[in-house]
């Protein structure tokens with residue numbers, strides 16, 4: 001584990017202890033009978049699932065099925081009405097889970113007048129981490145962001161490049177679980193392929209990726225586990241290795 005910490009550069013002492021402890025934990029996400037209503041209308045009904053270290057969980061479902069609500073509860077952005085949500089050994093809403101998680105929304109919000117490396121530096125400091133320029137550049141290179149782009153202003157970045165900075169922020173924060181909400185929406189096929197490759201590398205490093213997506217083909221290619229939500233219920237949960245894209249599409253259409 002110590003090697004793991006060195007690999008990510010400077011980490012606070014308390015985080016070192018936390019991460020040393022985490023290596024022994026393989027269950028990284030647990031949803032236990034989560035319920036949530038908005039204005040009396042149920043958005044999540046008894047949602048339960050588990051996600052292990054190094055797993056990529058792709059959550060499919062129609063608009064309004066409850067995917068974003070699930071993510072927002074784990075990130076602590078909204079409160080659930082019932083049930084429990086755990087990130088590693090920490091309970092969302094009771095313990096501090098912020099340091100363990102990172103979030104890549106559909107469009108990563110960054111400062112347009114700062115460069116990629118400056119944005120990464122700013123958000124790393126906000127999370128309590130201070131890195132050398134070489135280390136910041138290394139995080140960005142790991143995501144595939146080309147060196148000549150790293151010092152250019154964000155306002156000149158494509159959507160795919162912004163997402164790479166978002167992933168670099170997650171790496172710099174040493175988040176164990178990365179939540180993504182429709183990250184490949186609007187990306188061209190090459191950018192989607194690059195994004196898929198980075199996600200697989202993150203999972204190989206032991207990170208958990210929990211992704212809401214409408215992209216059935218990408219879910220099969222990328223995910224280890226695929227969930228299908230329908231009207232706030234996790235109606236299907238399958239192993240990606242046991243289904244191909246056409247079968248998943250068929251099952252999806254039968255489920256929703």
Ligand SMILES: Nc1ncnc2c1ncn2[C@@H]1O[C@H](COP(=O)(O)OP(=O)(O)OP(=O)(O)O)[C@@H](O)[C@H]1O
Pocket residue numbers: 038039043061062063064065066067068069070212
């Ligand atoms: N802030 C809110 N106030 C009221 N209702 C909400 C709010 N956020 C979500 N909802 C409702 O909760 C349900 C689940 O929405 P959610 O955004 O989680 O779905 P989703 O699966 O992420 O959809 P999409 O694919 O469109 O992003 C929907 O009926 C939605 O209208």
